[in-house]
Amino acid sequence: MVEIRLTNSRTRKKEPFAPIDAADLRVYACGPTVYDRAHLGNARPVVVFDVLFRLLRQVYGEDAVTYVRNFTDVDDKINARAAETGRPIRDITEETIGWYHDDMDALGALRPTHEPRATDYIAQMIAMIEELIEKGFAYEADGHVLFEVRKFPDYGQLSGRSLDDMIAGARVEVAPYKRDPMDFVLWKPSEGDLPGWNSPWGRGRPGWHIECSAMSAELLGDVFDIHAGGIDLQFPHHENEIAQSRCAHGTRVMANTWLHNEMVQVEGKKMSKSLGNFFTVRDLLDQGIPGEVIRFVLLMTHYRKPMDWTAEKAAEAEATLRKWRALTDGVEADTPSPAVIAALADDLNTAGAIAALHDLARAGDAAGLKASAQMIGLLGDGMGGWLAEGPDLTPLAVRFAALREAAKASKDFSAVDAMKQQLLAAGIEVRMSAAGVELIPGPGFDAVAVEAMS
Structure with a gap:
């Protein structure tokens, strides 16, 4: 045992x-x-x-x-x-x-x-x-x-x-x-x-x-x-x-x-109403941050250390979950990895367990990744709705399409190329056709970068 x-x-x-x-x-x-x-x-x-x-x-x-x-x-x-x-x-x-x-x-x-x-x-x-x-x-x-x-x-x-x-x-x-x-x-x-x-x-x-x-x-x-x-x-x-x-x-x-x-901090500071960095779980959910992402961020730090909530960590968690869900989509879960169980058995080392999950993903062990992630409450079948819904990228698609039409007339595609590079860097696949422009979140989707572009 x-x-x-x-x-x-x-x-x-x-x-x-x-x-x-x-x-x-x-x-x-x-x-x-x-x-x-x-x-x-x-x-x-x-x-x-x-x-x-x-x-x-x-x-x-x-x-x-x-x-x-x-x-x-x-x-x-x-x-x-x-x-x-x-x-x-x-x-x-x-x-x-x-x-x-x-x-x-x-x-x-x-x-x-x-x-x-x-x-x-x-x-x-x-x-x-x-x-x-x-x-x-x-x-x-x-x-x-x-x-x-x-x-x-x-x-x-x-x-x-x-x-x-x-x-x-x-x-x-x-x-x-x-x-x-x-x-x-x-x-x-x-x-x-x-x-x-x-x-x-x-x-x-x-x-x-x-x-x-x-x-x-x-x-x-x-x-x-x-x-x-x-x-x-x-x-x-x-x-x-x-x-x-x-x-x-x-x-x-x-x-x-x-x-x-230990306690929770926000962007390196104690969470308090006077500092304006106090928020409820419902506040985060209403802002469009999925519960699975919140859970991932909470597990990134060992429970006996202060946990610092940052927008960067939330973006990292969301990007990782997108990759893992893409890898495990339609896959039947196997048994949890011994490495993940060993990490958790060592004083609930969730950071170590997440590192082991990354190893499974890199090795392409989708069945082991899914079972091991589900053991710590991630990649559950009932928690992936946020991914299916996806972010609303319509405003960015409209803007990109307008730049593209203007570039066709001026023959200057520098603005189009610059925005395309921004989108790709944010983990968004750009599909252009006669029917228009389609933006699709990819495995490296960065919600913070997208918000900065909006």
């Missing part, structure tokens, strides 16, 4: 993956808070851990892997959006979950085995909080229930932070009902129109962190194989998950392996 090695954030080492039960692998990834469209940074963990899901299914069998990714549908951001718009919270969360599914489907991500919603697991959260209080790890104060961080000596081990250093560096005002500045909320009161559920501590709602602990325990058990998410969640979210889960269940670990993907 292929040996998979993963970099475990908990131990800071690349380790052989040893499942608790090879016939029942269990993976949890933190999902979105459903109040708005998913941006490119939200999409990266979806694609990265979709590749992990595919790899585990390839090595251990499809029926052996259970993958859980949650929806946070109770949160103050959702409450704020409801207050701003005057819309019911349920309408907002249902609409946003629909958007999320549409956008992640466009990226070729498989649906997880389970997609639990936090509001369906309130009873499990209350039960876990009661357990933590009974065991002396949590306390009630001023209508809140808080986890007492000092009671858990291992707090900070995942993120490598000292508790005292964290307190010294804190710049937030400490709530008066906290025994310690680092204690975090498990339950808080709800008043007025805010969502709330009856509990032993009054009507209220859960804190953010408790939901993942409750849902993962319910669906995967007290200890499971892999917990995954973005590096931005490592502290405090994942640190708090570990604390409350281990204390509630009395276990040595919550998950054996922790995986964290």
Whole structure:
């Protein structure tokens, strides 16, 4: 069997993956808070851990892997959006979950085995909080229930932070009902129109962190194989998950392996609304960038390195996919290449897997290329529609035809030749006949160069 090695954030080492039960692998990834469209940074963990899901299914069998990714549908951001718009919270969360599914489907991500919603697991959260209080790890104060961080000596081990250093560096005002500045909320009161559920501590709602602990325990058990998410969640979210889960269940670990993907940049800068480089997956799709191209760009960089989205990478990805689809059109997929599987088994080295795909293409192994690309979610039969539609080159064809007609009259074809060279350099085949001019995207099609010509 292929040996998979993963970099475990908990131990800071690349380790052989040893499942608790090879016939029942269990993976949890933190999902979105459903109040708005998913941006490119939200999409990266979806694609990265979709590749992990595919790899585990390839090595251990499809029926052996259970993958859980949650929806946070109770949160103050959702409450704020409801207050701003005057819309019911349920309408907002249902609409946003629909958007999320549409956008992640466009990226070729498989649906997880389970997609639990936090509001369906309130009873499990209350039960876990009661357990933590009974065991002396949590306390009630001023209508809140808080986890007492000092009671858990291992707090900070995942993120490598000292508790005292964290307190010294804190710049937030400490709530008066906290025994310690680092204690975090498990339950808080709800008043007025805010969502709330009856509990032993009054009507209220859960804190953010408790939901993942409750849902993962319910669906995967007290200890499971892999917990995954973005590096931005490592502290405090994942640190708090570990604390409350281990204390509630009395276990040595919550998950054996922790995986964290790095952040996304745009053209070398942090993605932010203030810089004007913040965009959602839907923004890119609406701009005509195919989901398959977005997925390819996300996989070009190893998950543990910052990923820089650039127009140049998108053009490169599109050109490569055009070549590969032309090579594999009508070909029956064979079995995935051992070189591609080996790259993925080496800590999800997607860049190495893509390099192996290029090797298959150069060797003319269309069947192996198709099977191997499909293993990482590319060249799927349902994702090639964008290629069939193709870009709208009509304006360029009209302009070229006009230059050609003018050249016939003046006998000066220099402008025609110059534009033809531009088109060829952009990967566009130029066909001229008595019927007119036809421009056809070729394997080296460069969308960025075409846009510059338009």
